[in-house]
Amino acid sequence: MSATAYDIAYDWNPQRPGPMPHHRYRPYQDRVNVPSIQRSWPSSRIERAPLWVPVDLRDGNQALAEPMDTGRKRRFFDLLVSMGFKEIEVGYPSASRADFDFVRDLAALSASGGLPEDVSIVVFTPAKPELIDRTFESIEGLPRAVVHLYIPTSPVWRDVVLGRSRAQVHDVVTEAATHMARLADARPGADIRFQFSPETFNLTEPDYVLEVCDGLTELWDASPDRPVTHNLPATVEIATPNVYADQIEYLHRNLSRRGSVILSVHPHNDRGTGVACAELAVLAGAQRVEGCLFGNGERTGNVDLVTLALNLYAQGVDPMVDFSDIDAVREVVEHCNRLPVHPRHPYAGDLVHTAFSGTHQDAISKGFAHHARRAAELGVPESQAPWDVPYLPIDPADIGRSYEAVIRVNSQSGKGGMAYLLQTRHGLDLPQRMRPDFSRVVQEATDDSGREASAKELYELFRATYVAPGQGGGGDVELSSWTTDRAPDGAHRFVCTLQVGDRTGDFEGVGNGPLSAFVEALAAAGITVGILDYSEHATEAGGGSEAIAYAECRVGDAVRWGAGLDTSVLTASVQAVLAAVNRAAVNRAAVAR
């Protein structure tokens, strides 16, 4: 038998069998039958946002070591409403007094006109008549509510947890649903809708899910005006997301009265693929997604609604919920859950818009410059121009982040990053040729400290390295006093007192500009200087701002950069040359002995 390309590649893999008892686990296909279908999800596209239903106050809350008290629940609820969520699961009222009381508080809020009319609350109940009664008691007075019934349906849960057969579980569901319908009928003034979740759907025989769900659609007499929600959870993830997509598409195609059913999904994140499961499920026909902000929830969490919504946003699709101040959202969620959001969390983590590494910084700073040019060409503000900045999937400003954290400098950083920080934070636009020189200085400092350098530290390092040697900050050559004038023939004269090592003298030079005259004066003092590169600019817009001058000079046979900072451009330029001279002297012993 000839070896396949995969086998050949595998032969090259040096990994060897490991010591862990992997034989204890079974692949998903041995645990659940997934019907083969003519898939449409692989070639579908998500072109509009599904209905997002946050379940933080129920599923998220039940996973907290310290469940939320009424105050925290209310703060979370208000946040969700303000962000634009329209259906919100608020609790398991039959489970605890706190959950019951919270729903009662919402009923009071509604009575006082404080609950927006387009917001529906969802309450969660097991299939137990007395707990259903208590659940209905909690929503008394609410003009709208969704009552969400759940029961586990998969073989292991039926056998091990419920101790009931397929038919018996179906009977329990039917009995509970009939009870719910009766209680709802007794409140003709209220708009009460129903939701059903076959918990552990992803491990359940699909024909059984179909049988139970279709039975409920019929029993609750779902219609397009009063649809039923069938919510199909990946209660514990068991397979790659394509398998969940197949399971959802099977139901999407086969559920009866499809126009009267809202097909919902509820992924958890045990395999770390909750987001992928939700996205593929939407491709497969799901219209509604339950999850939690930042992925709180049982074990590894519920699917993260923030990532899902912003993934859509990054595709140019309106997520229909507002994340324009993500840090404010995060602050409330962290406060209510008493759990931190990871610094690498998609979109929202402290570090996710930050580049430390040199090549990324280079690309990002070029990307920002390109973005600004493009916006100007299009005649639109930068915040409205199409986004194409390398390494940044979305503009951090769109979610309320400043650009301050985008580039941070440490020993992995390159010239682009530190130049960007000096420019954006301190108004210094270093000449291209000077950047590698400063980058080496920064690298040495950060290698030595092992730490990040802040923009302020970079600025101080820049001043100490390039500016101080021209301002009497060390070096062999000191310029104690100087004047310039211009002769009628246009020539410039530079007259100065120079101290070179322990010798002091008055010197004079003439040139076609003050700087070349200064170079001549230095030559008269025995210091040979050639200016290789020179530039200057104001550090801020406006008349009174300081000027910075940069000079690359050959001093003897050394080449050094210097810089000068002063409100006078001429003074800044003289300081820049002097700094280069002194840097050469510092590095090569004395210049003019």
Ligand SMILES: CC(=O)SCCNC(=O)CCNC(=O)[C@H](O)C(C)(C)COP(=O)(O)OP(=O)(O)OC[C@H]1O[C@@H](n2cnc3c(N)ncnc32)[C@H](O)[C@@H]1OP(=O)(O)O
């Ligand atoms: C995947 C999910 O997120 S499911 C939701 C889970 N959320 C929670 O559990 C949070 C709140 N729950 C609670 O506080 C408690 O479970 C309560 C107060 C509701 C009930 O507590 P208890 O009366 O002690 O019952 P407990 O929760 O242990 O229930 C287990 C019993 O309910 C049965 N059961 C489990 N789920 C369901 C269901 N959905 N419908 C009907 N019966 C169920 C079990 O088979 C078991 O029955 P048994 O007593 O005959 O063996």
Ligand SMILES: CC(C)C(=O)C(=O)O
């Ligand atoms: C929707 C319910 C039953 C749930 O939280 C789950 O199955 O994970």
Ligand SMILES: [Mg+2]
């Ligand atoms: Mg859940």
